[in-house]
Structure formats: C-alpha cells, structure tokens
Amino acid sequence: MAMAPANKTATLHIRRGAPGAAIRYDDFQVPYEEGMSVLDALRWIREHLDSSLAIRYSCVNANACKTCMALVNGEVEYTCTAKLSPDRTIVEPLPKRPLIRDLVTDVIGDDEKL
Amino acid sequence: MTHLTTDVLVIGAGGAGMYAAIAAARDGAAVLLLDKSQVGRGGATIMAQMTVAVALGEQEADSVQLHFQDTLSAGRGLCDEALAHLLCDNGPARIREMESWGTRWAREDGHIKQEMAPGHSVKRCCYVDFLNTGPAVAATLRRKVGECAAIRRVSNLAAVEILCADGRAIGALALSLADGQWVSIGAKAVILAAGGLTKLYARNSASANMGGEAYAMALWAGAELVDMEFVQFFPIGHLAPRLVGMDPIMWDPFRYKLGGKLLNGQFEEFIDRYGSSDFGKYNATRDVAAYAILKEVEAGRGTPHGGAYLDFRHIPEAELRGAFGPVIDRLAENGIDLAKTAVEVSPIAHYHMGGIRVNSNMETRVTGLFAAGEAVGGANGANRLSGNAITEAFVFGERAGASAALRIKQQAAPWNDTVATAALERLQGCCFNNSPGALTPISVQAELQKLMWESAGPFRTGEKLSVAAQRIAAMERQLPGLRIGNAGGFNLDMQDWFELRAMLITAAAIVKSALARNESRGAHQREDFPAPDDGLLKNQVVELKNDQLLSRWIAPARLQA
Ligand SMILES: Cc1cc2nc3c(=O)[nH]c(=O)nc-3n(C[C@H](O)[C@H](O)[C@H](O)COP(=O)(O)OP(=O)(O)OC[C@H]3O[C@@H](n4cnc5c(N)ncnc54)[C@H](O)[C@@H]3O)c2cc1C
Ligand code: FES
Numbered sequence: 142m143a144m145a146p147a148n149k150t151a152t153l154h155i156r157r158g159a160p161g162a163a164i165r166y167d168d169f170q171v172p173y174e175e176g177m178s179v180l181d182a183l184r185w186i187r188e189h190l191d192s193s194l195a196i197r198y199s200c201v202n203a204n205a206c207k208t209c210m211a212l213v214n215g216e217v218e219y220t221c222t223a224k225l226s227p228d229r230t231i232v233e234p235l236p237k238r239p240l241i242r243d244l245v246t247d248v249i250g251d252d253e254k255l
Numbered sequence: 256m257t258h259l260t261t262d263v264l265v266i267g268a269g270g271a272g273m274y275a276a277i278a279a280a281r282d283g284a285a286v287l288l289l290d291k292s293q294v295g296r297g298g299a300t301i302m303a304q305m306t307v308a309v310a311l312g313e314q315e316a317d318s319v320q321l322h323f324q325d326t327l328s329a330g331r332g333l334c335d336e337a338l339a340h341l342l343c344d345n346g347p348a349r350i351r352e353m354e355s356w357g358t359r360w361a362r363e364d365g366h367i368k369q370e371m372a373p374g375h376s377v378k379r380c381c382y383v384d385f386l387n388t389g390p391a392v393a394a395t396l397r398r399k400v401g402e403c404a405a406i407r408r409v410s411n412l413a414a415v416e417i418l419c420a421d422g423r424a425i426g427a428l429a430l431s432l433a434d435g436q437w438v439s440i441g442a443k444a445v446i447l448a449a450g451g452l453t454k455l456y457a458r459n460s461a462s463a464n465m466g467g468e469a470y471a472m473a474l475w476a477g478a479e480l481v482d483m484e485f486v487q488f489f490p491i492g493h494l495a496p497r498l499v500g501m502d503p504i505m506w507d508p509f510r511y512k513l514g515g516k517l518l519n520g521q522f523e524e525f526i527d528r529y530g531s532s533d534f535g536k537y538n539a540t541r542d543v544a545a546y547a548i549l550k551e552v553e554a555g556r557g558t559p560h561g562g563a564y565l566d567f568r569h570i571p572e573a574e575l576r577g578a579f580g581p582v583i584d585r586l587a588e589n590g591i592d593l594a595k596t597a598v599e600v601s602p603i604a605h606y607h608m609g610g611i612r613v614n615s616n617m618e619t620r621v622t623g624l625f626a627a628g629e630a631v632g633g634a635n636g637a638n639r640l641s642g643n644a645i646t647e648a649f650v651f652g653e654r655a656g657a658s659a660a661l662r663i664k665q666q667a668a669p670w671n672d673t674v675a676t677a678a679l680e681r682l683q684g685c686c687f688n689n690s691p692g693a694l695t696p697i698s699v700q701a702e703l704q705k706l707m708w709e710s711a712g713p714f715r716t717g718e719k720l721s722v723a724a725q726r727i728a729a730m731e732r733q734l735p736g737l738r739i740g741n742a743g744g745f746n747l748d749m750q751d752w753f754e755l756r757a758m759l760i761t762a763a764a765i766v767k768s769a770l771a772r773n774e775s776r777g778a779h780q781r782e783d784f785p786a787p788d789d790g791l792l793k794n795q796v797v798e799l800k801n802d803q804l805l806s807r808w809i810a811p812a813r814l815q816a
Binding site for chain 2: 159175181188192202221255
C-alpha cells in the first residue's frame with residue numbers, strides 16, 4: 142500500500158547472515174508513518190535499500206497466513222501485526238528454529254519438504 | 256537436478272489446489288501438491304473473511320437455476336454458461352462435503368445460516384464465524400490433504416514452467432526456495448491452481464503470491480486465456496490508516512447499512528459532481544463511487560494517501576457499535592476510532608474474472624494440462640457475484656482433480672528428459688547482472704504495479720493502454736539486466752525475477768485485451784467508450800504464437816437448452 146510522504150524516519154536493527162557466517166547487524170532507515178507494521182518496514186527495505194534481505198510472509202494485511210514470525214525487540218511476534226517503533230526496532234530470526242538466512246528460519250514441517 | 260515423479264502434479268495449494276489434490280487421490284492417483292509459499296497459506300483462500308454463495312436453500316427457498324441466473328446477470332452476457340452452471344450446480348455438494356470434513360458453517364435454528372449479498376436474489380451466502388470463512392476452510396482442507404496418503408506436499412517450491420512434449424503436458428520445472436535448486440517433476444497430468452493476479456496492481460487486496468504466474472505458465476505451455484480485460488476492482492477498499500487483520504473490502508456493507516459519507520481531501524461531499532446523487536443517504540452505487548473517487552484524486556482533491564474519506568462521524572456511537580459489533584474492537588486494535596476519525600478508501604484490485612480457458616472438465620487445449628480456481632476464466636463473465644469465488648475454487652478444484660485422475664488412466668504421457676534439460680538450460684541461461692548499480696526485480700515489479708494501476712486500472716483509455724503496452728515491452732527487455740545477488744538460501748531476488756517475468760506477460764495479456772474492447776461493460780470501463788456495445792457481446796481469447804500475443808473474438812458459450 143502506498144505510503145504518504147513522511148518526514149520522520151525509523152531505524153531497524155536487523156540480524157543478517159546464514160548459518161556458519163559471523164553474526165552481523167545492519168541498520169536501515171525507513172520513512173515512518175503512524176501505525177505501520179514491522180513487515181511494512183521490511184518490505185520497504187527490500188524494495189528501496191537492500192533486496193537481498195531474506196524475509197518470510199504472504200498475506201501482508203490479513204494476519205491469516207501466520208508465516209511472518211520473527212523476534213521483534215526480543216519477543217516472538219507476527220511482523221505484520223507488530224507495530225514499528227518510531228525510534229528503533231530490533232528484528233532477529235526465531236531463536237528456536239534452524240536458521241536459513243537473515244530473518245528466515247526453517248519452519249516447514251518435514252512432511253512438506255522436498 | 257532433483258527429479259520427482261507423480262501421476263498428477265497440482266501447482267498451487269489454495270482452496271482449488273487442495274480440493275483438486277483430494278479428488279485426484281480419491282480417484283486413485285498419486286499426487287504431488289506444491290506451493291511457492293506454504294501449503295494452504297499462500298493465496299487468497301485463507302484471507303477471505305466474508306461469505307460463500309451456494310444454493311443450499313437452507314435459509315429460504317433457492318435453486319441452482321436461480322443462482323445460475325443471478326451469476327449470468329452479474330456477468331453481463333459474457334459468462335461461459337457451462338462453467339457458470341457447473342459452479343452453481345456442484346456448489347451445494349462441495350459445501351456439504353466441506354461440512355462433513357469439519358468446516359463449521361454458522362448455523363441457526365438447526366440449519367446453515369445464509370445471508371443476503373449484493374446481486375443475489377435470495378439469502379444464499381454462508382460463512383464461518385467470526386470473519387473466519389477463509390482460515391476455517393483452509394484449515395479443513397489442509398487437514399484433509401494431510402490425511403491422504405497418496406498426496407505428497409511440498410512447500411516453498413515455485414513452479415516456473417510447464418513441460419510439454421508432443422502437445423501434452425508432461426510435468427514442470429520448479430525452483431526450490433530454501434536452497435535455490437532447480438527441481439524437475441514428471442507427471443501424467445498437471446493442474447494449474449496457482450490463483451489470481453491482483454498483485455499486478457499497486458492497490459490490491461492480494462497476498463505476496465498473486466502475481467498471475469498461472470496465466471503466464473498456461474500461455475507458455477500453449478494454452479489459451481479468456482476475458483483477461485475483466486479484473487474486478489472493489490470500489491471502496493481500505494487505504495489508510497494502517498489496518499491489519501481485517502479484509503480491506505470490509506467497508507462496503509457498513510457504508511450501505513449506516514450511510515457512510517464519502518468526502519474528498521477537503522472534507523467536501525463530491526458524489527453529486529459526477530452526475531449522481533447520494534440523496535442524503537450516502538449510498539451512491541459502487542461504480543459511481545469508484546469513478547468519483549478517482550476523478551477527485553486526479554483533480555488534486557484526494558486525501559493524503561490518494562483516495563477519499565469514508566466518514567461515519569455523524570452516526571451516534573451506540574449505533575456504530577450495534578452495526579459493527581466486534582469489528583469495532585479489531586479497528587481499535589489498529590488505533591481506529593470511527594467516532595473520531597474518518598478512514599481513507601480507494602478502489603483496489605480484488606479478483607480476476609478472466610483466466611485460463613478450459614472445457615467443463617477443466618482441461619485446456621493442451622492435453623493433460625488442467626486449471627482450477629481463480630486461475631480459470633469464464634464462469635463469471637464481465638463481473639463476479641460476491642461469494643462465487645470460493646465456490647468456484649472448490650467446484651473447479653474437485654472437477655479438475657477428478658478429470659486429471661481419469662485422464663491418466665486413458666493415456667500415459669512418457670517423460671522426456673531432453674525437453675526438461677533444454678528448458679533448464681534456457682532458464683539457467685537467463686543472464687543476470689550483478690553489478691551493484693543494476694535495478695532489482697522487486698523495484699521493477701513496483702514500477703509495473705504503478706503502471707498497471709494508472710493505465711489499466713478501474714478506468715481506462717485507449718491512449719493510456721497503448722503507452723502501457725510499450726512500457727511493458729520495454730520492461731521485458733530490461734529483464735536480463737536486473738540484479739540477482741548471490742545471496743545463498745532463500746534468495747527472494749531470484750524468486751522475484753521469475754515472478755516478474757510471469758507478471759509481465761500476464762500484464763501484457765490484460766492490456767492487449769483491454770485495448771481491443773472498445774466499450775464499457777461490467778468491470779471493464781473505458782472512458783473513451785463509456786457505453787456497452789452489443790456488437791462486442793463476445794469473449795476475447797489470447798494465445799502466444801511465435802513469442803507474440805494474439806487475440807481473437809469468440810461467441811460466448813451458451814448452455815444447450
Ligand atoms: C482479501 C480477500 C478476500 C476475499 N473474500 C472472499 C469472500 O469472502 N468470498 C469469496 O467467495 N471470495 C473471496 N475472495 C476471493 C477468493 O478468496 C479467491 O478467488 C479464491 O480463494 C481463490 O482460490 P484459489 O485456490 O484459486 O487460489 P489461492 O487461494 O490464491 O491459492 C493459490 C496458491 O497458489 C500458490 N502459487 C502461486 N504461484 C505459484 C507458483 N508459481 N508455484 C507454486 N505455487 C504457486 C500461492 O502461493 C497460493 O497458495 C477474496 C479474496 C481476497 C484476496
Ligand atoms: S503476513 Fe500473513 S500473518 Fe503476517
């Protein structure tokens with residue numbers, strides 16, 4: 142959904158990388174708008190700043206698919222319902238799942254794998 | 256390259272794909288069901304919050320014939336009557352079957368509760384409380400699919416092209432998202448159930464996986480598309496403030512019920528500037544509302560996000576609470592208080608009437624290639640009744656699964672390794688540019704969405720459509736120069752690139768069809784041809800020949816009396 146011109150920016154502090162590589166955190170600045178979700182910000186980053194950021198989501202607005210979970214400021218949340226903080230938000234992959242890359246972990250059941 | 260073998264390959268695991276898999280397995284086939292997202296979660300089915308239209312006759316007297324007539328009226332003379340009839344005729348059996356598998360349709364006084372919805376002549380629409388229709392049916396089908404030993408499910412596997420040999424479908428090539436590996440799949444029959452295309456538009460109600468890949472795969476395989484100009488735009492979709500957890504098309508019934516005012520960015524009423532009146536009741540028809548909103552925006556009188564305000568502030572709070580019920584609480588979770596603020600609304604792309612051309616066994620003109628669900632064109636003609644889409648997904652899914660299972664008993668398609676290797680070499684040869692300054696596929700997707708919204712959206716002109724056709728062709732030429740980083744696992748750039756390639760040809764099919772239809776009918780509105788033209792009471796068929804899209808007119812398929 143289009144965002145109105147914003148003059149405030151919010152910062153996301155995002156854990157990056159694949160298993161085996163050194164842990165790294167990247168900071169991204171995104172235009173902030175009241176009510177926007179963490180997922181809105183992650184999608185904005187992919188479109189405008191770094192398309193290589195790995196994230197998992199599907200339904201964007203409906204909060205129905207339940208595929209978009211990550212750690213937001215240390216809590217397990219759906220990134221589509223977690224509100225972005227106007228200041229700084231830390232986003233990390235789910236801690237108890239095997240990491241694939243960046244914010245994506247392996248949440249697919251064994252009976253749905255190749 | 257990993258190679259999988261099955262009897263029936265089902266591409267896309269929404270309502271249609273899961274139903275198809277269950278039916279094919281029931282009829283003795285081994286099934287491979289794959290989804291680029293996750294089985295049962297990736298598309299529109301799980302997002303649907305409203306109702307399912309079906310002539311059960313539980314609430315009041317109803318018949319298949321009446322549902323059929325209502326469907327034809329909404330379709331403005333362009334429905335494929337055989338498909339429309341199948342939808343209405345088999346709907347009741349599917350809804351009852353879903354109940355037997357565990358879907359708890361809302362009931363009252365011992366019968367399934369059915370509500371009225373626009374365009375239906377009786378109370379016909381059933382649902383699952385509360386606003387839970389899509390999640391509930393998706394859960395039922397996911398469980399049922401899981402119980403079928405003959406169905407193998409694979410999530411995060413995106414089909415990219417159908418493989419054909421001697422005019423028959425023999426399988427597909429797919430990309431595994433977790434590790435970026437190619438997978439070839441040999442199948443005796445293939446069902447395309449990969450959903451709709453509303454993600455082509457900047458303003459949409461789509462999930463991330465609705466870029467119209469089914470249509471592109473069908474064209475590349477040699478199948479035809481029909482009615483591609485008929486994209487359904489919902490007139491007052493939600494625009495702002497940010498609202499999560501509610502269907503973006505939720506406002507319409509409340510506007511009718513309560514009389515929500517539509518105001519422009521200057522908080523003026525404007526509907527009466529467009530040859531209609533709200534008559535003080537604030538219930539201008541949907542098409543007038545959509546047109547008036549977009550014209551106000553064009554004239555620079557839009558709201559901050561480029562729509563109109565929908566204002567309920569003149570309605571007493573108790574009445575709001577009474578009408579909205581628990582929806583008020585969901586709005587409050589999003590920080591929206593209707594007694595204090597007006598929300599912003601705009602037309603949004605919501606559903607696609609057009610799609611893959613099939614016969615009433617859901618088979619395309621390519622032997623062994625079937626389609627099901629929203630990906631199929633024709634049943635709803637120029638416009639769709641609300642609630643018909645979920646019914647369509649179940650009915651067409653069941654029919655496609657049964658037909659595919661039958662097809663594999665009649666003829667076996669031999670696997671052809673040469674075809675698969677050649678296709679793989681061609682796809683791997685799609686050269687990418689990894690220089691840091693190059694454009695990314697996702698940024699070009701955004702550009703395409705904006706273009707389609709502005710030039711092939713709810714109101715079109717020949718001039719804008721011609722420019723759009725040229726821009727799309729230019730974007731196709733850009734494809735080889737786009738950047739796909741070497742990111743390793745879960746490389747979304749790569750997935751975006753193949754999706755963009757499909758989005759472009761699907762967009763081109765819409766634009767070409769819209770340009771040729773010099774009239775306004777149903778969901779296709781041309782500002783330069785504002786009236787319907789009876790000479791165009793025809794369907795348009797699109798095919799790909801020598802890399803060129805060709806279109807031709809056919810007479811609408813009528814049911815033999
Ligand atoms: C927000 C919303 C609300 C709606 N509300 C209603 C309603 O109340 N009533 C009604 O009747 N209709 C409603 N509709 C329409 C209806 O939900 C859809 O038309 C219907 O669910 C389509 O079912 P499907 O199985 O054909 O497609 P989908 O459910 O969209 O499933 C398609 C699947 O294919 C997958 N896929 C896509 N591309 C590929 C690929 N290349 N490889 C592998 N997999 C792929 C997707 O991930 C997805 O899981 C609504 C639609 C939306 C968007
Ligand atoms: S994106 Fe679907 S639940 Fe969050």
